[in-house]
Amino acid sequence: MNAELFSQLSWLPRPPADFHDQCRALQQAAGAQGRRVRALASHALDENKLNALAGAIEALRATPGALEPLTPFKLGIASNATTHFLAPALVATAARYGFALQCVEGGFGQALQDASNPGSAINRFRPDAVLVALDYRGLPLRPAPGGAEADEEAVSAAIAHLDAIRAAFRANAGAPCIVQTLARPPESVFGSLDPAVPGTLRHLLDGFNRRLVERLRGSSDLLLDVSGMAETVGLAEWHDPTIWNIGKIPFDHAFLPIYAEIACRLFAALRGRSRRCLVLDLDNTLWGGVIGDDGVPGIVLGQGDPTGEAFLEVQREALALRSRGIVLAVCSKNEDAIARTPFREHPDMLLREDHIAMFQANWQDKPANLRAISEALSLGLDSLVLLDDSPVERGLVRNLLPEVAVPELPDDPALYARTLLAAGYFEAIAFSAEDRRRADAYRENALRVVLKQGAAGVDDYLRSLKTVVDFRPFDAAGRSRIAQLIAKSNQFNLTTRRYSEAEVERMEGDPDRFTLQVRLADSLGDSGMIGVVICVRKREDWEIDTWLMSCRVLGRMVEDAVLQELVRSAMARGIRRLVGTYVPTARNKLVEEHYAKLGFDHAGREPDGSARWELFVEKHVAQVLPMEITRSASL
Amino acid sequence: MEDSLLPTLTNVFREVFPGMSLPLSRQTTAADVKGWDSLTHITLMLSVQRAFRVRLSASETSQLRNVGALIDLLRAKLER
Numbered sequence: 001m002n003a004e005l006f007s008q009l010s011w012l013p014r015p016p017a018d019f020h021d022q023c024r025a026l027q028q029a030a031g032a033q034g035r036r037v038r039a040l041a042s043h044a045l046d047e048n049k050l051n052a053l054a055g056a057i058e059a060l061r062a063t064p065g066a067l068e069p070l071t072p073f074k075l076g077i078a079s080n081a082t083t084h085f086l087a088p089a090l091v092a093t094a095a096r097y098g099f100a101l102q103c104v105e106g107g108f109g110q111a112l113q114d115a116s117n118p119g120s121a122i123n124r125f126r127p128d129a130v131l132v133a134l135d136y137r138g139l140p141l142r143p144a145p146g147g148a149e150a151d152e153e154a155v156s157a158a159i160a161h162l163d164a165i166r167a168a169f170r171a172n173a174g175a176p177c178i179v180q181t182l183a184r185p186p187e188s189v190f191g192s193l194d195p196a197v198p199g200t201l202r203h204l205l206d207g208f209n210r211r212l213v214e215r216l217r218g219s220s221d222l223l224l225d226v227s228g229m230a231e232t233v234g235l236a237e238w239h240d241p242t243i244w245n246i247g248k249i250p251f252d253h254a255f256l257p258i259y260a261e262i263a264c265r266l267f268a269a270l271r272g273r274s275r276r277c278l279v280l281d282l283d284n285t286l287w288g289g290v291i292g293d294d295g296v297p298g299i300v301l302g303q304g305d306p307t308g309e310a311f312l313e314v315q316r317e318a319l320a321l322r323s324r325g326i327v328l329a330v331c332s333k334n335e336d337a338i339a340r341t342p343f344r345e346h347p348d349m350l351l352r353e354d355h356i357a358m359f360q361a362n363w364q365d366k367p368a369n370l371r372a373i374s375e376a377l378s379l380g381l382d383s384l385v386l387l388d389d390s391p392v393e394r395g396l397v398r399n400l401l402p403e404v405a406v407p408e409l410p411d412d413p414a415l416y417a418r419t420l421l422a423a424g425y426f427e428a429i430a431f432s433a434e435d436r437r438r439a440d441a442y443r444e445n446a447l448r449v450v451l452k453q454g455a456a457g458v459d460d461y462l463r464s465l466k467t468v469v470d471f472r473p474f475d476a477a478g479r480s481r482i483a484q485l486i487a488k489s490n491q492f493n494l495t496t497r498r499y500s501e502a503e504v505e506r507m508e509g510d511p512d513r514f515t516l517q518v519r520l521a522d523s524l525g526d527s528g529m530i531g532v533v534i535c536v537r538k539r540e541d542w543e544i545d546t547w548l549m550s551c552r553v554l555g556r557m558v559e560d561a562v563l564q565e566l567v568r569s570a571m572a573r574g575i576r577r578l579v580g581t582y583v584p585t586a587r588n589k590l591v592e593e594h595y596a597k598l599g600f601d602h603a604g605r606e607p608d609g610s611a612r613w614e615l616f617v618e619k620h621v622a623q624v625l626p627m628e629i630t631r632s633a634s635l
Numbered sequence: 636m637e638d639s640l641l642p643t644l645t646n647v648f649r650e651v652f653p654g655m656s657l658p659l660s661r662q663t664t665a666a667d668v669k670g671w672d673s674l675t676h677i678t679l680m681l682s683v684q685r686a687f688r689v690r691l692s693a694s695e696t697s698q699l700r701n702v703g704a705l706i707d708l709l710r711a712k713l714e715r
Contacts, residue, residue, distance in 0.1 A: 048650040
């Protein structure tokens with residue numbers, strides 16, 4: 001099951017149901033279609049969908065300008081196996097990286113001839129790179145167990161063959177070669193002894209791969225580590241003897257998408273398009289839990305707890321990326337001072353504030369914050385990767401900032417780090433001392449950037465989520481969750497009054513109290529209960545005793561919907577005025593302006609520092625909200 | 636009952652041959668489907684194997700006269 005992370009490109013969103021229709025529509029559309037092609041390519045496509053998209057790209061290529069703004073990239077493919085199926089997979093996958101890829105294939109088993117002959121199809125094509133996709137079965141690597149000298153000679157001969165191909169393409173095509181390591185087959189001769197006996201296929205291929213890596217070091221040619229990927233997904237799955245026999249197909253086509261993906265990452269790296277900055281969400285991404293509600297002692301992080309170790313691993317990998325030159329930033333919906341406390345005070349935090357080049361913790365939407373990070377670090381949006389556990393945030397960012405890479409994440413945080421790394425956003429073709437220092441340099445240069453107001457398009461996106469907000473009074477079914485929210489919520493909590501489950505039960509059906517439990521569901525899933533309101537009747541007023549909500553639904557206008565529901569219910573019950581109170585605590589600065597934003601008027605201050613707000617219900621102006629409202633009959 | 640595999644198989648065909656217009660039946664042959672040649676036959680067979688979670692040998696995939704023969708082969712594999 002873990003191999004599917006790679007074979008199914010699980011970090012990419014699933015393709016739309018009408019994918020084939022969209023591919024067809026592309027071919028009929030007028031004007032530049034490059035952006036649409038790239039958007040379609042940015043899904044987890046299997047072999048057939050890659051073929052369909054490649055077909056559309058080939059059709060568009062006939063019309064000048066139709067593939068703009070994709071950048072042309074010409075690839076020669078030289079091989080001793082069947083490459084017919086590689087080309088379309090590469091063409092479609094390259095669009096994911098912004099390339100309009102064009103391939104020319106050499107003759108079957110004629111890599112050296114294709115390279116040496118200046119007039120060969122590949123050389124005349126003047127490619128930007130040549131993929132030398134050799135299979136071990138077409139190289140002079142005949143197993144003959146026992147002879148150390150013969151083993152050495154065979155490896156040298158195979159390397160010399162490859163050297164000749166590389167030198168000839170450099171001379172005749174003027175292009176770098178992309179050379180593959182060889183994936184060894186699962187068949188063994190002796191068993192565990194194979195790697196120890198010179199002349200076994202295992203020994204030959206290990207030797208070849210090691211020598212190849214050494215030969216390429218310092219050259220302009222690039223390494224495509226096919227062997228590493230085949231081992232990652234499983235050699236027994238990679239090698240399918242049936243399809244080799246049928247058509248000299250070198251590996252199972254279930255792996256065409258990941259093969260094309262790792263090859264295209266090299267084109268991107270060659271053109272300087274690899275990503276440079278990892279932007280991290282905080283709550284439930286770097287640690288378990290919500291720092292604003294759970295506090296430093298309450299968040300889950302560290303050894304001794306499986307979930308805590310999973311988040312530790314995310315931090316460890318982020319640090320490893322930083323040490324190879326990837327810039328780290330934070331983008332979180334949080335109070336800045338609270339968001340920083342784990343970095344300063346939690347003993348198990350591996351990440352510290354000085355690892356973070358740009359720390360954006362506020363209540364603005366994430367697209368606005370990502371823009372700010374991009375500007376402050378002078379890195380394009382197309383350099384950023386956002387790691388975020390929330391499907392809503394991921395969808396919003398993908399929608400509004402398609403340039404930012406946002407990996408899909410599995411439910412289990414133990415797989416966060418692996419998924420991020422499997423996506424290969426930070427592919428490099430070289431590593432220098434300068435890279436090691438880069439992350440520090442960015443931090444020094446970072447400037448604080450003042451945010452603009454929320455990005456346009458957020459509303460449309462929220463509408464597309466098909467959000468449903470449900471209201472019902474307190475009841476037995478919701479009781480324990482209501483009590484839990486009342487006990488736990490700190491940030492979006494106007495009064496922070498705590499009530500026990502027994503007290504909550506007594507409020508059910510109390511004629512002097514109006515209560516609401518608020519639930520939210522959308523096309524991405526059911527968030528369950530996310531809000532609680534308690535009003536106490538004082539003649540023709542409702543005193544809002546409690547109003548709390550989960551921070552996960554911030555920025556989705558749920559508070560506006562709650563107010564609308566309060567006004568509606570108040571009018572139906574002859575209530576003329578809503579009176580709200582904000583009782584400041586160390587944690588709830590977030591909602592200091594809550595009532596002001598909702599149109600309440602300031603109505604004085606209490607000796608304890610709390611502020612009172614009032615709204616005459618007839619003054620409230622209803623607005624169209626990006627959601628559907630449902631309510632129980634008793635409301 | 637004979638063609639209970641046909642809906643899944645139709646989905647596979649639509650993925651491999653997105654332009655396929657006519658409905659798939661037991662009588663369908665390669666000549667009826669645009670683009671079904673010896674190379675796409677390999678892609679088709681690999682896609683069929685993935686969709687039905689069966690393995691097909693070279694001799695089995697090379698002897699199929701029509702879709703009906705493929706369905707019979709798949710049923711024999713699935714019932715084993």
